[in-house]
Amino acid sequence: MKKKLIALLCVTAVVMGMTACGSDSKENKEEAKGEEKKTIRLAAGDPMKEELINAIKGDFEKKGYKLEVSVIEDPIASNNAIEEGSLEANFIQHNAYMTSYNEEHKGDLVAVGDAIYYPCMGVYSNKVKDMKDLTEGMEIGIPRDPTNRSRALRFLEAEGLLKLKEGVEEYSQLEIEENKLNLKLTEVDSESIPTILDDLDAGVCYPIAMKEAGFDPESALAFDPPEIGKEYGILIAVSEKNKDAQWAKDLQEAMSEEKANEIIMEYFGESAVHVSEY
Template sequence: MNMKKAMALLLICLLGLSVVGCGNSKSADTAASSQEKKSITVGTSPIFKDIVAAAKEDFDKDGYVLNIKVFDDLVTPNIALQEGSIDANVYQHGPYLEQFNQNKGTTLAPYNGGLVKYFMGVFSKKIKNINDLQAGATVSIPNDPSNRSRALKMLQANGLIKLKDGAAMPTKLDIVENKKNLNIVEMDVMKLVSSLDDVDCSTINSVIAVQGNVDPKSAIALEDKAESDKYSIVIAVQKDQKVDKTIARLETALKSDKVKKFLEEKYKGAIVPLF
């Protein structure tokens, strides 16, 4: 065998080993990517923790484990998700998530469509009819952007204020007419029920109302149904988790007949399942 033939044979052998090595590497990568995460941590709020807990038994089969972490505010669950200390969260509606991404520079996304929806109403311990609201009355509303705009739109729909035309996410600065000179006070959504002792009325969503022992059917005014349809609660994930099989398992557990029955029995119409 001359030198040229020997070099050619050596080169062929080296190329063959390289191809085999690459093939093994790709196989390993594929195997790793196809593995499901068996244990996940889902963030939620005191409002929705019972709903997530109702899905745990179905999720926790075949070696899977659903850990539930409850946060006491509306910001930290999204920060934790962005940073990767939790795998998903269940507590917010789509408009809030979208606004959060814009304000905080996060890149979170809803996993498919909404799970449940609720409605917003005006509640009071002092009056029985929205038309009885006196001049100078105090009204408490949520202080986060999406729920605040929702509350202001509801006050407008019920003839209490008028907002600037075209304000998609209105604030108090967009109020162009306030004939009763209402004192509109913003606060955390978790404090709205307790504020009923101090204000004339409050704009509260039905979930928070029922968990605060306020009958959601006692609302003296409601938002338009078309408006409430926009605010369904979603599973939030990082964008690259949109095809995560374990998150799909979480969604299936949350959309079970068991969870639907739980919602019907506990919330008495305050939360409407969308499955």
């Protein structure tokens, strides 16, 4: 009897061990896949991005999801909401900004696939009609935030107006080695550049800021080249644990379709480039 009891206990222990291993394996597999949710809360960074999301909402929901869309224009608040779990994803930022956020806030946000589109950065002016009309000592407004300031300086270098120090990851005016026209570069909030354009000779900003201020976003004297622009593509951001979740892949796929490109073209024309055109 004693031997039978010992044998029974051994068999029970083995079965429990196998069950536990199977459970751990299942949990690890689910963790690797991310959280498989059906209700997805997604924040757009502005009304245009909301319109783009709504254009693909039907196709996404046909796959069995419910997509709840909101607009949060503050990227820090939007990113914090993902970290805290009140959002699954947002559509507001490029990789450089997301990386900066992760470093400053100890975040773990990642991109899902390729960026959906990149907005060109343009040089706009109410005083000159062509880049060649920029002359000695003119005042150019550029964004003051580090990421977009760096992009603007690289853009002006690509136009032959500046020479920047090589090997710098994020440029400030301290890295300008040559300012060929002795341009006065005034740093201001990017969104305010269209509103003070009459006080400047030209300003470097995004087409969406111009459109929201009532200007034609395609009226730029020049747009920055693709080799710069592609680095600043607007992406879908999620928590690290969800980067391989099926819902995240399905969302990225839906937003890469032609319907999204049609909204981009309608809103920006040639001043933005959708992933389907990369």
